Amino acid sequence: MHITKTDIQNLERIKRLNLINSISGIKPANLIGTKNDRGISNLAIFSSVIHLGSNPALFGMILRPTGEVPRHTYENILFDGKYTINHVPQSIIKKAHYTSAKFDESVSEFEACALTEEYIDGFSAPFVKECSLKLGLSHKQSIPIEANNTILVIGQVEHILIPDEMIKDTYMLDLSISNTVGISGLNTYYALTKMESFPYARVEELPSF
Amino acid sequence: MHITKTDIQNLERIKRLNLINSISGIKPANLIGTKNDRGISNLAIFSSVIHLGSNPALFGMILRPTGEVPRHTYENILFDGKYTINHVPQSIIKKAHYTSAKFDESVSEFEACALTEEYIDGFSAPFVKECSLKLGLSHKQSIPIEANNTILVIGQVEHILIPDEMIKDTYMLDLSISNTVGISGLNTYYALTKMESFPYARVEELPSF
Numbered sequence: 001m002h003i004t005k006t007d008i009q010n011l012e013r014i015k016r017l018n019l020i021n022s023i024s025g026i027k028p029a030n031l032i033g034t035k036n037d038r039g040i041s042n043l044a045i046f047s048s049v050i051h052l053g054s055n056p057a058l059f060g061m062i063l064r065p066t067g068e069v070p071r072h073t074y075e076n077i078l079f080d081g082k083y084t085i086n087h088v089p090q091s092i093i094k095k096a097h098y099t100s101a102k103f104d105e106s107v108s109e110f111e112a113c114a115l116t117e118e119y120i121d122g123f124s125a126p127f128v129k130e131c132s133l134k135l136g137l138s139h140k141q142s143i144p145i146e147a148n149n150t151i152l153v154i155g156q157v158e159h160i161l162i163p164d165e166m167i168k169d170t171y172m173l174d175l176s177i178s179n180t181v182g183i184s185g186l187n188t189y190y191a192l193t194k195m196e197s198f199p200y201a202r203v204e205e206l207p208s209f
Numbered sequence: 210m211h212i213t214k215t216d217i218q219n220l221e222r223i224k225r226l227n228l229i230n231s232i233s234g235i236k237p238a239n240l241i242g243t244k245n246d247r248g249i250s251n252l253a254i255f256s257s258v259i260h261l262g263s264n265p266a267l268f269g270m271i272l273r274p275t276g277e278v279p280r281h282t283y284e285n286i287l288f289d290g291k292y293t294i295n296h297v298p299q300s301i302i303k304k305a306h307y308t309s310a311k312f313d314e315s316v317s318e319f320e321a322c323a324l325t326e327e328y329i330d331g332f333s334a335p336f337v338k339e340c341s342l343k344l345g346l347s348h349k350q351s352i353p354i355e356a357n358n359t360i361l362v363i364g365q366v367e368h369i370l371i372p373d374e375m376i377k378d379t380y381m382l383d384l385s386i387s388n389t390v391g392i393s394g395l396n397t398y399y400a401l402t403k404m405e406s407f408p409y410a411r412v413e414e415l416p417s418f
Contacts, residue, residue, distance in 0.1 A: 001376060002329075003369040008266050015380035020263035022382035023344065023369060025237025025296050026391040026401055027260070050259050051236070052271060053357040054229035057217050060271075060354075062261060087234050093405060095418050101410040114418040120211075135232065140356050145269075147350045147363050148262035154356050160212040160232060167210060171224035173231035175393050182235040182391055182401060184384050187409070190401040192235055195390065196302060197397040201310040209304050209323040 022185035029183045031096055032061070033084035033117075033126040034076030036105065041117055041126045042072045043099050043109035047183040049085055057157035059085065059137065065149050072105050077153060081139050082124050086131035089179035093189045095130075123159060133178040134161045172197065231394035238392045240305055241270070242293035242326075242335040243285030245314065250326055250335045251281045252308050252318035256392040258294055266366035268294065268346065274358050281314050286362060290348050291333050295340035298388035302398045304339075332368060342387040343370045381406065 008016060027047035034042045048062040063074050077083050088096045092115065099109040110117050116129035120136070127134045137155030144151055166177050175192050182190040199205070217225060236256035243251045257271040272283050286292050297305045301324065308318040319326050325338035329345070336343045346364030353360055375386050384401050391399040408414070 001373045005367050019380040020266045024258045028234025049233045057229045097407040098410045101412045158214050164210045171228040188406040189404045192399040195398045198306045201307045203310045
Protein backbone atom coordinates (compact mmCIF):
# COMPACT_ATOMS: atom_id res chain seq x y z
CA MET A 1 0.00 0.00 0.00
CA HIS A 2 1.26 3.47 -0.94
CA ILE A 3 0.07 6.36 1.23
CA THR A 4 1.00 9.85 0.02
CA LYS A 5 1.30 13.18 1.82
CA THR A 6 -2.17 14.11 0.49
CA ASP A 7 -3.65 10.82 1.73
CA ILE A 8 -2.18 11.54 5.18
CA GLN A 9 -3.70 15.03 5.23
CA ASN A 10 -7.08 13.64 4.23
CA LEU A 11 -7.13 10.83 6.82
CA GLU A 12 -9.58 11.09 9.70
CA ARG A 13 -7.74 12.67 12.66
CA ILE A 14 -7.63 9.60 14.93
CA LYS A 15 -6.44 7.32 12.12
CA ARG A 16 -3.73 9.84 11.24
CA LEU A 17 -2.63 10.05 14.88
CA ASN A 18 -2.49 6.27 15.16
CA LEU A 19 -0.66 5.78 11.88
CA ILE A 20 1.94 8.54 12.20
CA ASN A 21 2.62 7.82 15.87
CA SER A 22 3.37 4.17 15.04
CA ILE A 23 5.29 4.52 11.85
CA SER A 24 8.75 5.49 13.08
CA GLY A 25 9.10 2.17 14.92
CA ILE A 26 9.32 1.25 18.56
CA LYS A 27 9.58 4.00 21.17
CA PRO A 28 10.80 3.88 24.77
CA ALA A 29 8.16 3.84 27.52
CA ASN A 30 9.21 6.20 30.29
CA LEU A 31 7.42 7.78 33.23
CA ILE A 32 8.48 11.38 33.88
CA GLY A 33 8.29 12.38 37.55
CA THR A 34 8.12 16.02 38.68
CA LYS A 35 6.92 18.17 41.56
CA ASN A 36 4.94 21.41 41.38
CA ASP A 37 5.26 24.68 43.30
CA ARG A 38 2.79 23.41 45.91
CA GLY A 39 4.79 20.22 46.50
CA ILE A 40 2.32 17.99 44.63
CA SER A 41 3.99 15.24 42.62
CA ASN A 42 3.18 14.59 38.96
CA LEU A 43 3.80 11.53 36.82
CA ALA A 44 3.25 11.23 33.07
CA ILE A 45 4.09 8.65 30.45
CA PHE A 46 6.23 9.79 27.52
CA SER A 47 7.43 7.89 24.46
CA SER A 48 9.59 10.72 23.14
CA VAL A 49 12.75 10.44 25.27
CA ILE A 50 15.84 10.49 23.06
CA HIS A 51 19.57 10.11 23.59
CA LEU A 52 21.44 13.27 22.60
CA GLY A 53 24.96 12.52 23.81
CA SER A 54 27.01 10.62 26.35
CA ASN A 55 29.60 13.16 27.52
CA PRO A 56 27.92 15.07 29.03
CA ALA A 57 25.06 12.58 29.42
CA LEU A 58 22.16 14.45 27.79
CA PHE A 59 18.63 13.33 26.96
CA GLY A 60 15.88 15.16 25.17
CA MET A 61 12.12 14.76 25.06
CA ILE A 62 9.48 16.39 22.87
CA LEU A 63 6.66 18.30 24.54
CA ARG A 64 3.55 19.85 23.06
CA PRO A 65 3.34 23.57 23.63
CA THR A 66 1.43 24.83 26.62
CA GLY A 67 -1.88 25.79 25.09
CA GLU A 68 -5.45 24.67 25.49
CA VAL A 69 -4.31 21.63 27.49
CA PRO A 70 -2.31 22.28 30.66
CA ARG A 71 1.11 20.69 30.54
CA HIS A 72 1.96 20.10 34.17
CA THR A 73 5.16 18.21 33.45
CA TYR A 74 6.76 21.11 31.62
CA GLU A 75 5.56 23.74 34.10
CA ASN A 76 7.07 21.66 36.90
CA ILE A 77 10.38 21.20 35.08
CA LEU A 78 10.60 24.95 34.57
CA PHE A 79 9.74 25.57 38.22
CA ASP A 80 11.90 22.93 39.90
CA GLY A 81 14.66 22.35 37.33
CA LYS A 82 14.64 18.61 38.15
CA TYR A 83 12.82 15.60 36.76
CA THR A 84 13.09 11.83 36.69
CA ILE A 85 12.94 9.34 33.81
CA ASN A 86 11.73 5.90 34.93
CA HIS A 87 11.69 2.82 32.64
CA VAL A 88 8.25 1.23 32.54
CA PRO A 89 8.51 -2.50 33.36
CA GLN A 90 6.01 -5.06 32.08
CA SER A 91 4.31 -5.33 35.48
CA ILE A 92 2.93 -1.76 35.47
CA ILE A 93 1.97 -1.00 31.86
CA LYS A 94 -1.69 -0.42 32.72
CA LYS A 95 -0.91 1.97 35.59
CA ALA A 96 1.68 3.74 33.48
CA HIS A 97 -0.73 4.16 30.56
CA TYR A 98 -3.42 5.80 32.71
CA THR A 99 -1.05 8.52 33.93
CA SER A 100 -1.90 10.06 30.52
CA ALA A 101 -5.45 10.91 31.65
CA LYS A 102 -5.94 14.66 32.23
CA PHE A 103 -5.97 14.76 36.01
CA ASP A 104 -6.42 18.09 37.76
CA GLU A 105 -3.14 19.58 38.97
CA SER A 106 -4.22 19.03 42.59
CA VAL A 107 -4.17 15.25 41.94
CA SER A 108 -0.95 13.26 42.03
CA GLU A 109 -0.87 10.59 39.31
CA PHE A 110 1.16 8.47 41.75
CA GLU A 111 -1.89 8.20 43.97
CA ALA A 112 -4.49 8.08 41.19
CA CYS A 113 -2.65 5.27 39.37
CA ALA A 114 -1.44 3.34 42.43
CA LEU A 115 2.27 3.96 41.99
CA THR A 116 4.78 4.79 44.73
CA GLU A 117 6.93 7.90 45.08
CA GLU A 118 10.56 7.41 46.04
CA TYR A 119 13.17 10.07 46.81
CA ILE A 120 16.93 10.31 47.17
CA ASP A 121 18.77 12.84 49.31
CA GLY A 122 19.36 16.20 47.69
CA PHE A 123 17.09 15.60 44.69
CA SER A 124 13.59 17.06 44.71
CA ALA A 125 11.86 15.13 41.90
CA PRO A 126 10.05 11.86 42.62
CA PHE A 127 11.26 8.52 41.27
CA VAL A 128 8.88 5.57 40.74
CA LYS A 129 9.55 2.78 43.24
CA GLU A 130 8.00 0.13 40.96
CA CYS A 131 10.57 0.87 38.21
CA SER A 132 13.98 -0.76 38.55
CA LEU A 133 15.89 1.55 36.23
CA LYS A 134 15.57 5.30 36.78
CA LEU A 135 17.38 8.57 36.07
CA GLY A 136 17.40 11.93 37.83
CA LEU A 137 18.01 14.91 35.52
CA SER A 138 18.61 18.65 35.65
CA HIS A 139 16.95 20.77 32.99
CA LYS A 140 19.62 22.32 30.74
CA GLN A 141 17.92 23.89 27.74
CA SER A 142 14.57 24.08 25.91
CA ILE A 143 14.57 24.46 22.16
CA PRO A 144 11.42 25.54 20.31
CA ILE A 145 10.75 23.59 17.11
CA GLU A 146 9.13 26.04 14.74
CA ALA A 147 8.05 23.42 12.21
CA ASN A 148 5.16 22.34 14.44
CA ASN A 149 5.33 24.43 17.59
CA THR A 150 6.71 21.73 19.89
CA ILE A 151 9.59 21.99 22.37
CA LEU A 152 12.71 19.84 22.72
CA VAL A 153 13.43 19.76 26.46
CA ILE A 154 17.03 18.82 27.27
CA GLY A 155 18.34 17.53 30.59
CA GLN A 156 21.62 16.24 31.98
CA VAL A 157 21.81 13.05 34.03
CA GLU A 158 22.61 13.67 37.71
CA HIS A 159 21.73 10.23 39.07
CA ILE A 160 21.29 6.72 37.72
CA LEU A 161 19.56 4.14 39.92
CA ILE A 162 20.03 0.70 38.42
CA PRO A 163 19.95 -2.93 39.60
CA ASP A 164 23.48 -4.27 40.26
CA GLU A 165 22.84 -7.28 38.03
CA MET A 166 22.32 -5.05 34.98
CA ILE A 167 25.89 -3.71 35.12
CA LYS A 168 28.24 -6.06 33.26
CA ASP A 169 31.93 -5.50 32.42
CA THR A 170 31.10 -3.60 29.26
CA TYR A 171 28.29 -1.51 30.78
CA MET A 172 26.05 -2.60 27.92
CA LEU A 173 22.58 -3.03 29.41
CA ASP A 174 20.22 -5.91 28.73
CA LEU A 175 16.78 -4.27 28.85
CA SER A 176 15.13 -7.65 29.38
CA ILE A 177 16.64 -7.74 32.90
CA SER A 178 14.74 -4.57 33.84
CA ASN A 179 11.66 -5.90 31.98
CA THR A 180 11.60 -2.56 30.16
CA VAL A 181 8.81 -2.23 27.57
CA GLY A 182 8.41 -0.27 24.35
CA ILE A 183 5.42 1.62 22.90
CA SER A 184 4.13 1.97 19.40
CA GLY A 185 1.59 4.56 18.52
CA LEU A 186 -0.25 6.07 21.47
CA ASN A 187 -1.26 3.01 23.45
CA THR A 188 0.28 -0.32 22.40
CA TYR A 189 2.90 -1.89 24.65
CA TYR A 190 5.59 -4.37 23.57
CA ALA A 191 7.84 -6.76 25.48
CA LEU A 192 11.50 -6.82 24.39
CA THR A 193 13.51 -9.95 23.70
CA LYS A 194 17.25 -9.60 23.19
CA MET A 195 18.28 -11.09 19.82
CA GLU A 196 21.95 -10.35 19.31
CA SER A 197 24.80 -7.92 20.00
CA PHE A 198 27.27 -7.16 17.23
CA PRO A 199 30.79 -5.72 17.58
CA TYR A 200 31.64 -2.15 16.64
CA ALA A 201 31.47 -2.21 12.81
CA ARG A 202 34.76 -1.75 10.92
CA VAL A 203 35.19 -1.76 7.14
CA GLU A 204 38.17 -4.11 7.40
CA GLU A 205 36.23 -6.60 9.54
CA LEU A 206 33.05 -7.09 7.52
CA PRO A 207 31.43 -10.50 8.06
CA SER A 208 29.95 -12.53 5.23
CA PHE A 209 26.25 -11.76 4.85
CA MET B 210 23.52 0.69 42.40
CA HIS B 211 23.67 4.50 42.42
CA ILE B 212 25.76 6.14 39.68
CA THR B 213 26.24 9.91 39.99
CA LYS B 214 27.12 12.58 37.46
CA THR B 215 30.73 12.44 38.66
CA ASP B 216 30.85 8.66 38.30
CA ILE B 217 29.59 9.02 34.73
CA GLN B 218 32.28 11.59 33.93
CA ASN B 219 34.96 9.30 35.38
CA LEU B 220 33.85 6.17 33.53
CA GLU B 221 36.09 4.82 30.80
CA ARG B 222 34.84 6.21 27.45
CA ILE B 223 33.51 2.95 25.98
CA LYS B 224 31.68 2.03 29.19
CA ARG B 225 30.12 5.49 29.32
CA LEU B 226 29.02 5.24 25.68
CA ASN B 227 27.47 1.82 26.30
CA LEU B 228 25.73 2.85 29.52
CA ILE B 229 24.33 6.20 28.43
CA ASN B 230 23.28 4.94 25.00
CA SER B 231 21.26 2.13 26.65
CA ILE B 232 19.75 3.92 29.57
CA SER B 233 16.84 5.77 27.98
CA GLY B 234 15.22 2.48 26.97
CA ILE B 235 14.49 0.88 23.64
CA LYS B 236 15.14 2.83 20.44
CA PRO B 237 13.79 2.31 16.93
CA ALA B 238 16.11 0.65 14.39
CA ASN B 239 15.88 2.50 11.09
CA LEU B 240 17.99 2.55 7.94
CA ILE B 241 18.31 6.03 6.41
CA GLY B 242 18.71 6.00 2.63
CA THR B 243 20.14 8.94 0.67
CA LYS B 244 21.91 9.72 -2.59
CA ASN B 245 24.96 11.96 -3.07
CA ASP B 246 25.79 14.56 -5.72
CA ARG B 247 27.51 11.89 -7.85
CA GLY B 248 24.44 9.64 -7.73
CA ILE B 249 25.98 7.14 -5.31
CA SER B 250 23.51 5.77 -2.77
CA ASN B 251 24.18 5.76 0.96
CA LEU B 252 22.58 3.75 3.74
CA ALA B 253 23.15 4.15 7.47
CA ILE B 254 21.53 2.76 10.59
CA PHE B 255 20.10 5.28 13.06
CA SER B 256 18.42 4.74 16.42
CA SER B 257 17.53 8.41 16.94
CA VAL B 258 14.41 8.82 14.80
CA ILE B 259 11.66 10.52 16.80
CA HIS B 260 8.02 11.44 16.19
CA LEU B 261 7.50 15.20 16.31
CA GLY B 262 3.93 15.55 15.17
CA SER B 263 1.19 14.01 13.05
CA ASN B 264 -0.32 16.97 11.19
CA PRO B 265 1.88 17.71 9.36
CA ALA B 266 3.59 14.31 9.70
CA LEU B 267 7.04 15.29 10.96
CA PHE B 268 9.94 13.17 12.19
CA GLY B 269 13.27 14.23 13.62
CA MET B 270 16.60 12.52 14.01
CA ILE B 271 19.74 13.51 15.86
CA LEU B 272 22.99 13.79 13.93
CA ARG B 273 26.51 14.37 15.15
CA PRO B 274 28.07 17.51 13.73
CA THR B 275 30.16 17.22 10.62
CA GLY B 276 33.65 17.20 12.02
CA GLU B 277 36.54 14.77 12.06
CA VAL B 278 34.26 12.00 10.76
CA PRO B 279 32.51 12.59 7.44
CA ARG B 280 28.73 12.46 7.76
CA HIS B 281 27.58 11.39 4.35
CA THR B 282 23.94 11.04 5.36
CA TYR B 283 23.61 14.67 6.37
CA GLU B 284 25.58 16.00 3.40
CA ASN B 285 23.28 14.03 1.11
CA ILE B 286 20.13 15.27 2.84
CA LEU B 287 21.32 18.85 2.43
CA PHE B 288 22.19 18.23 -1.23
CA ASP B 289 19.13 16.26 -2.33
CA GLY B 290 16.49 17.36 0.19
CA LYS B 291 15.07 13.80 0.27
CA TYR B 292 15.72 10.74 2.43
CA THR B 293 14.08 7.48 3.37
CA ILE B 294 13.42 5.87 6.76
CA ASN B 295 13.21 2.06 6.54
CA HIS B 296 12.22 -0.17 9.49
CA VAL B 297 14.83 -2.86 10.12
CA PRO B 298 13.16 -6.30 10.20
CA GLN B 299 14.59 -9.22 12.17
CA SER B 300 15.92 -10.90 9.01
CA ILE B 301 18.53 -8.21 8.23
CA ILE B 302 19.86 -7.02 11.59
CA LYS B 303 23.44 -8.05 10.80
CA LYS B 304 23.47 -6.30 7.41
CA ALA B 305 21.80 -3.25 8.92
CA HIS B 306 24.33 -3.05 11.75
CA TYR B 307 27.33 -3.12 9.42
CA THR B 308 26.10 -0.08 7.48
CA SER B 309 27.60 1.79 10.46
CA ALA B 310 31.16 0.97 9.33
CA LYS B 311 32.98 4.00 7.91
CA PHE B 312 32.86 3.22 4.22
CA ASP B 313 34.44 5.61 1.75
CA GLU B 314 31.89 7.88 0.07
CA SER B 315 32.53 6.13 -3.26
CA VAL B 316 31.12 2.92 -1.74
CA SER B 317 27.38 2.31 -1.50
CA GLU B 318 26.45 0.56 1.75
CA PHE B 319 23.66 -1.15 -0.19
CA GLU B 320 26.27 -3.05 -2.15
CA ALA B 321 28.78 -3.47 0.70
CA CYS B 322 26.12 -4.88 3.04
CA ALA B 323 24.16 -6.89 0.46
CA LEU B 324 20.94 -4.85 0.59
CA THR B 325 18.81 -3.83 -2.40
CA GLU B 326 17.95 -0.31 -3.57
CA GLU B 327 14.36 0.37 -4.55
CA TYR B 328 12.88 3.55 -6.05
CA ILE B 329 9.47 5.06 -6.61
CA ASP B 330 8.59 7.52 -9.37
CA GLY B 331 9.36 11.14 -8.62
CA PHE B 332 11.37 10.48 -5.47
CA SER B 333 15.17 10.48 -5.67
CA ALA B 334 16.20 8.77 -2.41
CA PRO B 335 16.62 4.97 -2.26
CA PHE B 336 14.34 2.74 -0.21
CA VAL B 337 15.47 -0.66 1.11
CA LYS B 338 13.71 -3.50 -0.68
CA GLU B 339 14.26 -5.91 2.24
CA CYS B 340 12.28 -3.65 4.62
CA SER B 341 8.50 -3.95 4.51
CA LEU B 342 7.68 -0.60 6.12
CA LYS B 343 9.34 2.52 4.71
CA LEU B 344 8.93 6.28 4.55
CA GLY B 345 10.07 8.90 2.05
CA LEU B 346 10.71 12.34 3.56
CA SER B 347 11.52 15.90 2.51
CA HIS B 348 13.97 17.83 4.66
CA LYS B 349 12.17 20.74 6.37
CA GLN B 350 14.47 22.21 8.98
CA SER B 351 17.73 21.57 10.85
CA ILE B 352 18.06 22.81 14.41
CA PRO B 353 21.46 23.05 16.09
CA ILE B 354 21.51 21.80 19.69
CA GLU B 355 24.04 23.97 21.48
CA ALA B 356 24.19 21.82 24.62
CA ASN B 357 26.37 19.26 22.83
CA ASN B 358 26.82 20.45 19.28
CA THR B 359 24.43 17.98 17.62
CA ILE B 360 21.75 18.70 15.02
CA LEU B 361 18.04 17.85 15.05
CA VAL B 362 17.17 17.15 11.41
CA ILE B 363 13.44 17.44 10.68
CA GLY B 364 11.61 15.99 7.70
CA GLN B 365 8.02 15.71 6.51
CA VAL B 366 6.57 12.43 5.26
CA GLU B 367 5.88 12.42 1.52
CA HIS B 368 5.36 8.69 1.06
CA ILE B 369 4.54 5.67 3.21
CA LEU B 370 5.08 2.20 1.77
CA ILE B 371 3.44 -0.36 4.02
CA PRO B 372 2.11 -3.93 3.71
CA ASP B 373 -1.69 -3.97 3.25
CA GLU B 374 -2.11 -6.40 6.16
CA MET B 375 -0.66 -3.85 8.62
CA ILE B 376 -3.47 -1.37 7.99
CA LYS B 377 -6.45 -2.16 10.24
CA ASP B 378 -9.61 -0.10 10.75
CA THR B 379 -8.00 2.04 13.41
CA TYR B 380 -4.69 2.53 11.57
CA MET B 381 -2.87 1.39 14.72
CA LEU B 382 0.12 -0.63 13.51
CA ASP B 383 1.28 -3.94 14.97
CA LEU B 384 5.05 -3.77 14.61
CA SER B 385 5.32 -7.53 14.97
CA ILE B 386 3.72 -7.90 11.50
CA SER B 387 6.60 -5.96 9.93
CA ASN B 388 9.07 -7.84 12.19
CA THR B 389 10.44 -4.45 13.18
CA VAL B 390 13.26 -4.57 15.75
CA GLY B 391 14.52 -2.21 18.44
CA ILE B 392 18.04 -1.26 19.53
CA SER B 393 19.54 -0.62 22.90
CA GLY B 394 22.90 1.03 23.24
CA LEU B 395 25.02 0.97 20.11
CA ASN B 396 24.75 -2.62 18.97
CA THR B 397 22.13 -4.78 20.70
CA TYR B 398 19.00 -5.76 18.77
CA TYR B 399 15.64 -6.74 20.27
CA ALA B 400 12.59 -8.51 18.89
CA LEU B 401 9.22 -6.95 19.78
CA THR B 402 6.22 -8.85 21.11
CA LYS B 403 2.90 -7.02 21.37
CA MET B 404 1.56 -7.19 24.92
CA GLU B 405 -1.55 -5.05 25.09
CA SER B 406 -3.33 -1.97 23.70
CA PHE B 407 -5.22 0.28 26.09
CA PRO B 408 -7.94 2.80 25.25
CA TYR B 409 -7.38 6.54 25.29
CA ALA B 410 -7.07 7.33 29.01
CA ARG B 411 -9.87 9.41 30.58
CA VAL B 412 -10.09 10.46 34.22
CA GLU B 413 -13.75 9.39 34.40
CA GLU B 414 -12.95 5.93 33.00
CA LEU B 415 -10.08 4.78 35.22
CA PRO B 416 -9.89 1.00 35.57
CA SER B 417 -9.13 -0.72 38.86
CA PHE B 418 -5.41 -1.30 39.24
